[in-house]
Amino acid sequence: MLIIDCEKCTACGVCETSCAFGAISVQGDCAVVNESCTLCGACVENCPVEALRIDIGEKRSQADADEYHGVLIFAESRHGKVAPVCFELLGIGRKLADQRGVPLSAVLLGGAVRGYASDLIAAGADRVLLAEHPELEQFREDIYASILEQVIGQYKPEVVLAGATAIGRSVIPYVATSINAGLTADCTRLEIRASDGMLLQTRPAFGGNIMATIECPNTRPQMATVRPKVMAPAEPDPSRKGEVLTVDLPASLLHSRLEVKETVVNTEDQVNIQEVEALVAGGRGLDSAKGFALLRELAHELGGAVAASRAAVDAGWIPYPHQVGQTGKTVSPKLYIACGISGAVQHAVGMQSSEVVVAINRDKNAPIFDIATYGVVGDLYEVVPRLIQRLQEIKK
Numbered sequence: 482m483l484i485i486d487c488e489k490c491t492a493c494g495v496c497e498t499s500c501a502f503g504a505i506s507v508q509g510d511c512a513v514v515n516e517s518c519t520l521c522g523a524c525v526e527n528c529p530v531e532a533l534r535i536d537i538g539e540k541r542s543q544a545d546a547d548e549y550h551g552v553l554i555f556a557e558s559r560h561g562k563v564a565p566v567c568f569e570l571l572g573i574g575r576k577l578a579d580q581r582g583v584p585l586s587a588v589l590l591g592g593a594v595r596g597y598a599s600d601l602i603a604a605g606a607d608r609v610l611l612a613e614h615p616e617l618e619q620f621r622e623d624i625y626a627s628i629l630e631q632v633i634g635q636y637k638p639e640v641v642l643a644g645a646t647a648i649g650r651s652v653i654p655y656v657a658t659s660i661n662a663g664l665t666a667d668c669t670r671l672e673i674r675a676s677d678g679m680l681l682q683t684r685p686a687f688g689g690n691i692m693a694t695i696e697c698p699n700t701r702p703q704m705a706t707v708r709p710k711v712m713a714p715a716e717p718d719p720s721r722k723g724e725v726l727t728v729d730l731p732a733s734l735l736h737s738r739l740e741v742k743e744t745v746v747n748t749e750d751q752v753n754i755q756e757v758e759a760l761v762a763g764g765r766g767l768d769s770a771k772g773f774a775l776l777r778e779l780a781h782e783l784g785g786a787v788a789a790s791r792a793a794v795d796a797g798w799i800p801y802p803h804q805v806g807q808t809g810k811t812v813s814p815k816l817y818i819a820c821g822i823s824g825a826v827q828h829a830v831g832m833q834s835s836e837v838v839v840a841i842n843r844d845k846n847a848p849i850f851d852i853a854t855y856g857v858v859g860d861l862y863e864v865v866p867r868l869i870q871r872l873q874e875i876k877k
């Protein structure tokens with residue numbers, strides 16, 4: 482919290498003008514802080530009489546960083562396979578661990594997951610911390626979080642990484658809050674600062690208009706979730722050697738307040754748009770859900786899948802797992818065809834690393850043309866059928 486020493490405060494108002502959040506003001510002869518304070522520290526730095534300080538409290542006190550050693554990734558598995566993002570985490574985790582000269586561990590939780598340990602070692606892990614139990618077959622936040630907390634407490638990694646997947650986004654904030662550690666969500670770049678070994682966590686901010694680099698100087702471990710498909714996966718080396726250590730699972734850790742009644746597979750969500758090479762994406766320009774039938778035809782000809790802008794998802798034309806962008810998925814297919822999508826920055830951040838972008842839009846000034854490799858100015862309902870026809874002719 483921000484502590485104001487009214488004995489020292491001269492009510493000069495410098496803190497008030499230096500606060501970007503309108504959180505501090507001079508009332509009478511002393512400054513007063515309100516609930517908008519983010520503890521950014523700007524007022525503390527600018528106070529000419531050192532009347533302000535931030536008290537990070539006992540629980541958030543400077544951890545003894547030397548006690549923390551190593552990089553740990555959360556190896557998430559579901560429906561009989563390790564999530565692809567785990568191999569991307571191992572790719573970046575290996576680089577960070579090598580730079581720090583520390584081991585890279587993967588914590589693997591599940592019902593029957595022992596078989597995946599060798600894949601994780603081949604992809605870069607030095608050791609796999611195996612938490613295997615029938616109670617872990619179904620993902621439940623409270624049990625998974627308790628086990629991760631125990632592992633972090635026991636192995637004291639300096640860095641913990643997880644995928645920014647539905648599971649990672651749900652369990653890792655739970656863990657970070659419990660252990661009072663800092664967490665940066667949805668990172669797109671991670672690196673170690675050579676001078677002090679600090680993890681620099683970069684992610685888009687303000688709608689993707691700036692890249693913010695965040696560090697956690699006061700707490701350990703430094704925790705981050707990483708967007709799938711942003712980091713390169715490690716090249717597997719089956720000859721790599723590593724150890725598999727069993728995590729102690731006392732009954733108290735396996736107690737959950739959640740009961741999973743049934744797991745239902747969403748048939749509309751069978752295709753993971755992050756894993757296909759050709760995406761045909763539709764936006765508000767489709768005008769109705771029926772437009773996706775046409776896009777599906779084109780996607781079928783290309784052996785790909787359909788994706789969407791948030792406007793199309795919000796309109797209820799297609800389910801959320803197809804959404805690309807800041808609040809959807811990041812994709813980087815070989816081919817991305819944007820149909821009736823304007824190219825708002827929040828959409829662009831999710832698809833601009835695609836190899837080839839084709840934009841079809843009837844407005845020649847649409848921003849999507851700024852990032853398109855090829856642009857077609859025209860009505861998508863005229864252009865797409867012709868593309869389908871041409872592809873069918875070529876195939877014949």
Ligand code: FAD
Binds near residue numbers: 859
């Ligand atoms: P519009 O901007 O309305 O564009 C429709 C386009 O279709 C127009 O360019 C028009 O010329 C063209 N068109 C119309 N009819 C035709 C036709 N017959 N043939 C060809 N072209 C046609 N958006 C996302 O997509 N993903 C996100 O994750 C996301 N996250 C967001 C997060 C925040 C915090 C905020 C504030 C916004 C977010 N948005 C996101 C919304 C984003 O700002 C845009 O509103 C949205 O992307 C617009 O979708 P659109 O391009 O489909 O629609």
